Amino acid sequence: MDFAYSDKVQALRATLEAFMDENVYPIEREKYHWDHDPAHQWTVWPGLAGLKAKAREAGLWNLFLPHEYGEWSPGLTNLEYAPLAELMGRVFGASEIFNCSAPDTGNMEVLARFGSPAQQERWLKPLLAGEIRSAYAMTEPDVASSDATNVATTIERDGDEYVINGRKWWISGMMDPRLAVLIVLGKTANADRPRHQQHTQILVPRDTPGIEVVRPLSVLGAYHSPGGHVEMRFDNVRVPVENVVLGEGRGFEIAQGRLGPGRIHHCMRVIGQAQRALEYMARRVDGRVAFGKRLADQGSIRQDVAKSFCEIEMARLLTLKAADAMDRHGNKVAKDLIAAIKIVAPLMGQTVADRAMQAFGGQGVSDDTPIAGIFATSRYLRLADGPDEVHMAQLGKLKIAELAALPQR
Incomplete structure (x- = not known):
């Protein structure tokens, strides 16, 4: 297995990272406060349309839509999209800047795969253009x-x-x-x-x-x-x-095609959020002194950082494996790995964010940093697109049948 990103993905990551540094991180707090101000409730932050135009011009647009969608897709695989979604996920709401945010992503996949030409003309095209x-x-x-x-x-x-x-x-x-x-x-x-x-x-x-x-x-x-x-x-x-x-009675057939990619996209973004929480934690403990000693010199803090690193890496690798299986074998065959990462990634994000919050003390539960938001997002993602228990029940049933059928050795 080759763990290196392709030259195409490396170039896109560099472009996306530069775009985030120049355009997204600097406005993060402004947009956050707009979205949480009751005076602006249910209104769109005024700078969003300009950022979306910049992203489209930079070629960072609709990257989520896999290559098998032909004319509608920018040509990436799920595996190639994963590290890009991780970068977008670091900032809440950033995915929309690149027209890669739910629920539009899943709906565009439904229309691209199952929609009639008339449905695609009326709804898919303006969605792909970010107009609606x-x-x-x-x-x-x-x-x-x-x-x-x-x-x-x-x-x-x-x-x-x-x-x-x-x-x-x-x-x-x-x-x-x-x-x-x-x-x-x-x-x-x-x-x-x-x-x-x-x-x-x-x-x-x-x-x-x-x-x-x-x-x-x-x-x-x-x-x-x-x-x-x-x-x-x-x-x-x-x-x-x-x-x-598609046709009457075809709802579940469509739903299975829609929910798999949506679940793994959530996981890709959660990994980016957890990585950012760990970075915040490392900077905090490196500079904070309590009782005459840096927090970074406390054994328990070092353990928290080490465990967080391990858990993020494991979740990232499982996400990449699931994305690769989707590309190679299709979403239906990859359903076990999609279920596994949906179980693993949000809980991992919640756990890492919790440790980072603890390292920040009172500041960790405020909105001075994105950590509390990362914790909340990870927590509700344990319910979104199916609760943990359902994914575990289905995965357990699948694996019992699969493993019990193997010859005893």
Whole structure:
């Protein structure tokens, strides 16, 4: 196995790192305070559009979309994208500058892989250009949505239209003023189809009558403006039949293609955040003196740094292995490694950030550094795109069957 990045990736990393140094780190605090100021809630930081134009001009655009998407893709593999996503992940919200942020990334993959030419023209092209934002409406408050067969929102055919009724929550991006379209997963019940062909995904323009935002939801006290996360309701929402993606009853087929890349993208970014937390920690303990002794000279501190380094490296290597398996064998074959890194990386990020917070003392739980935000992000990612327990249950079941079938030696 070759652990070295290709010349192409090295060049892109250098360009991206220089772009971050020149354009992203200097405005990090300004954008953070804008996004957390109640006076600016649900409005976009004014400097964002200019930065996105610069990133596109620099060739740092849509890097997430793998090469198999042909004309829509800049040509990278998942393995090549991983170190780039790690760099973007170091700053909250930076991925959007490069048009590489969720939920748009997953929605663009759905449209590029499964969308009709008309759907691609209307929605994929403006998403790829960064002109609009999108949302993905799957999770519901009344059922355990980690088993998506429980999703109960109905999508029922009525002549040339489908009618959507139901409740959703934790729908990211709904408060963004640029939001133009949702992909909604709902039930199109049919007794003649098996259990995993009872659901459909359908495109719903944001301005369709009957869409109601019930309330924004906070995440550990933060509203994640400008996009936020919401509880919402569909009340007799009508859309044309041609808005169905791929076909009625194909919802799970689409979901499996969408969620794998999204999960590993989260992990790539978490590794960048954990690496940054470790760097902050190292600088802190190197310069801080307590009781006449540098913190860096304390054995327990050195152990925390050493363990953090080991854990980040292990997670990084597992991420790269999963990305390589996706490239070589496809997302379905790589599902065990994708599940494994989704279990490992967010918990690793939470653990490393916790150690860094402790080294900073009171400052560590403030917003003077990004560490508390890294801790919070890692914590909620242990639920996003499926909780740890679900991934462990599925991975455990898969590995028991696989390993038990091996001859005893």
